[in-house]
Amino acid sequence: MRRWSLALIFSLASPALAQAPAAPTTPEAAEAAPTPAPESPAPAAATPEPAAPAPATATPEPAAPAPATPTPAPAAPPPRQRSSAPVAPTPAPTPAPAAPAPTPTPAAPASPPTPGPDGMLVDPKSFPNPNSQPQLSRAELIRRDIQDDARFLFQSLITGDVRSASNELFYPFQLEDKRYATPEELVVAWVKQLRLKRTDLITLYDIEVLPLAEMEKKYGKAPTRLGMDLRNEKDLWAAVGNLSGRPGIFLFRPYRDEYRAFAYTD
Structure with a gap:
């Protein structure tokens, strides 16, 4: 310990000695200079205790990242308070009325077959449509009307249906050389005549229809057995039927808005 104390003193004094001015070498100076008193020994400096090791500085850990602030969820709507009053049920939606189905147009009833010239049934569809025909003259319309009536009368006589034919005639009716005022009288006489044939x-x-004047020019005058003077008669028509090669003649005159047969001969 002693050695350590001396060494410490020496180390502290060396700088002070180095800085002090040098003593004068002249005699005057030496005499004048007082002799320095011996210094008392400095008290031994306390032996410094070894310093305690400084505590190791703790390395600061990196701060943990602050947790992300959670986004507040939207507040739930407050529960709906149930009213004490009874709730009426929601009415069901009324369906829209369906569109009415189109009513089908009923088909036109089929026309019954019409007897042809030879007695065979003919489909009416085979006849020309009158609406598609050109406008006909009055004479042509009369000719077609008389031809249809004459065909019915001839067919009735061939089948022996005299009563049906008698309802379509003009009275008094001339049958050959006799005249009948009523249909009943004519039916009786005509049935007897047809039995002989x-x-x-x-x-x-076939049936040919033409005015009476044209018929006389083509076939000659009407038989005298008819006993009728037709010279002053106007608008008379004749329907000449071909009955298996023999002629049969119906004479027609106007009656109201049509023509009716008033005489027959063959």
Whole structure:
């Protein structure tokens, strides 16, 4: 310990000695200079205790990242308070009325077949449509009307249906050389006459309709057995039927808005 104390003193004094001025070498100076008193020994400096090791500085850990602030969820709507009053049920939606289905147009009833010139049934659709025909003259319309009536009368006589034919005639009616005022009288006389003829062997081939004046020019005058003077008669028509090669003649005159037969001969 002693050695350590001396060494410490020496180390502290060396700088002070180095800084002090040098003593004068002249005698005057030496005499004048007082002799320095011996210094008392400095008290031994306390032996410094070894310093305690400084505590190791703790390395600061990196601060943990602050947790992300959670986004507040939207507040739930407050529960709906149930009213004490009874709630009426929601009415069901009324369906829209369905569109009415189109009513199908009923088909036109089929026309019954019409007897042809030879007695065979003919489909009416085979006849020309009158609406598609050109405008006909009055004479042509009269000719077609008389031709249809004459065909019905000839067919009735061939089949022996005299009563049906008698309802379509003009009275008084002239049958050959006799005249009948009523349909009943005519039916009785005509049935007797037809019994003498084989009408089941007769066929109607054709009917030609023309004014009485043209008929006389083409076929000659009407038979005298009719006993009728027709010279002053106007607007008279004749329907000449071909009955298996023999002629049968109906004479027509105007009656109201149509023409009716008033005489017959063959």
